[in-house]
Amino acid sequence: MSESKSSRIGGFYNLTLADRLQQLVDLGWIDDMDLQMLSRQTTLTTQQADHMVENVIGLFALPMGIAINFMINGRDVLVPMVIEEPSVIAGASFMAKLARAGGGFQAQADPPIMIGQLQILNLNDPQNARLKLLDKKDEILNKAAHADPVLQSLGGGPKDIEIRIIEESPYGKFLVLHLLYDVRDAMGANAINTALEKIAPMVEEITGGKVHLKILSNLADRRLAHAHCTIPTDQLGFEGYSGEEVRDGILNAWAFAVKDPYRAATHNKGIMNGIDAVVIASGNDWRAVEAGAHAFAARSGQYTSLSTWEKDSQGNLAGSLELPLAVGIIGGATKVLPMAKFALKLMGVQTAQELAEIIVSVGLAQNLAALRALSSEGIQRGHMTLHARQIALSAGAQGDEIEKLANELVAQGVIRIDRAEQILQTWRKSF
Numbered sequence: 001m002s003e004s005k006s007s008r009i010g011g012f013y014n015l016t017l018a019d020r021l022q023q024l025v026d027l028g029w030i031d032d033m034d035l036q037m038l039s040r041q042t043t044l045t046t047q048q049a050d051h052m053v054e055n056v057i058g059l060f061a062l063p064m065g066i067a068i069n070f071m072i073n074g075r076d077v078l079v080p081m082v083i084e085e086p087s088v089i090a091g092a093s094f095m096a097k098l099a100r101a102g103g104g105f106q107a108q109a110d111p112p113i114m115i116g117q118l119q120i121l122n123l124n125d126p127q128n129a130r131l132k133l134l135d136k137k138d139e140i141l142n143k144a145a146h147a148d149p150v151l152q153s154l155g156g157g158p159k160d161i162e163i164r165i166i167e168e169s170p171y172g173k174f175l176v177l178h179l180l181y182d183v184r185d186a187m188g189a190n191a192i193n194t195a196l197e198k199i200a201p202m203v204e205e206i207t208g209g210k211v212h213l214k215i216l217s218n219l220a221d222r223r224l225a226h227a228h229c230t231i232p233t234d235q236l237g238f239e240g241y242s243g244e245e246v247r248d249g250i251l252n253a254w255a256f257a258v259k260d261p262y263r264a265a266t267h268n269k270g271i272m273n274g275i276d277a278v279v280i281a282s283g284n285d286w287r288a289v290e291a292g293a294h295a296f297a298a299r300s301g302q303y304t305s306l307s308t309w310e311k312d313s314q315g316n317l318a319g320s321l322e323l324p325l326a327v328g329i330i331g332g333a334t335k336v337l338p339m340a341k342f343a344l345k346l347m348g349v350q351t352a353q354e355l356a357e358i359i360v361s362v363g364l365a366q367n368l369a370a371l372r373a374l375s376s377e378g379i380q381r382g383h384m385t386l387h388a389r390q391i392a393l394s395a396g397a398q399g400d401e402i403e404k405l406a407n408e409l410v411a412q413g414v415i416r417i418d419r420a421e422q423i424l425q426t427w428r429k430s431f
């Protein structure tokens with residue numbers, strides 16, 4: 001859909017909401033139907049919501065914004081982001097602009113292989129049970145393939161099994177069978193859990209043991225997504241900071257996250273600001289992605305940075321990010337939530353892998369935004385300007401008052417609710 005359009009939209013930030021939408025129509029990014037939907041106060045109805053989860057009493061809305069400037073694998077993309085935190089969308093957009101100067105983001109995602117786990121208890125000889133299971137691998141895979149003939153016909157389905165023996169646990173030895181399952185364009189939880197339940201009786205028969213848990217693993221480390229980018233050093237300088245200073249500051253900040261889990265948690269949270277926002281926008285399960293990301297960050301035994309930053313041979317800043325991304329474009333909420341359907345259409349993704357490539361690129365951009373700010377002016381300056389708007393809203397500002405009050409709070413250098421309320425009262429009294 002979006003092959004020839006540019007994601008560089010000058011002045012987008014300063015437009016009114018209505019003008020922003022109109023500009024997206026004029027540039028061909030969205031059509032009139034999208035415009036109508038986006039102009040509505042709510043897109044999901046309570047009736048639809050009532051079919052999604054239990055005990056529904058209402059809807060909970062979050063802002064959706066668009067990150068601009070992204071070029072990923074040579075293609076311009078507008079990235080929908082759903083998030084309540086100010087600065088995130090602006091940060092991603094700005095870093096995407098810097099990355100464009102170095103050719104944008106290059107990203108790849110692995111084939112969508114998920115891991116399903118069976119825990120097998122009550123085995124007298126786990127090693128022997130392991131060998132028996134490996135011997136019957138083809139039969140097990142064949143059984144699992146029958147769980148979802150549609151997926152099978154699309155080239156997905158079970159691909160392999162792996163067996164691990166857990167020698168020591170608080171309750172003794174047990175065996176773990178991993179079913180490697182290609183879920184194609186789905187997130188895959190339902191497909192794999194169904195397949196696991198299907199093979200469990202056969203596994204019990206082969207081993208003589210008792211299959212206990214049958215559930216996918218969120219450490220989806222066969223389904224990694226990777227992005228890298230190069231930022232020319234001259235793009236990094238601003239307001240009294242040279243490009244080299246900012247670059248070296250980013251490298252030192254990254255070194256901190258590599259070595260210190262206390263810093264790594266915050267560093268990775270910054271990455272997840274970008275990742276979750278797109279995962280949520282696309283109707284995917286962000287808790288699954290969070291769980292996978294943090295488990296992956298601790299894979300060496302020490303929790304560390306998910307990203308890598310280095311200096312390339314020309315002295316430019318080169319960054320990369322790799323993490324498991326179990327996201328789909330079919331199934332689950334992706335096709336139920338109107339805004340998720342819109343988000344997928346806007347990104348123009350044809351496969352789950354393409355979606356993962358966009359998400360991992362946004363994560364890398366977000367990490368860069370945080371490290372650049374932290375290594376120079378600090379995050380509060382940019383953050384506070386946007387935070388001031390939220391304070392203005394909480395203080396009860398309406399319409400034009402919101403922007404005016406936010407600017408006043410920034411000018412006074414006091415971004416607090418009590419001051420916002422005082423200013424608002426003074427203004428209102430004087431009318």
Ligand code: MEV
Nearest residue numbers: 266267269270370371379
């Ligand atoms: C705030 O939401 C995210 C940061 O704390 C990330 C970081 O410290 O790298 C700014």
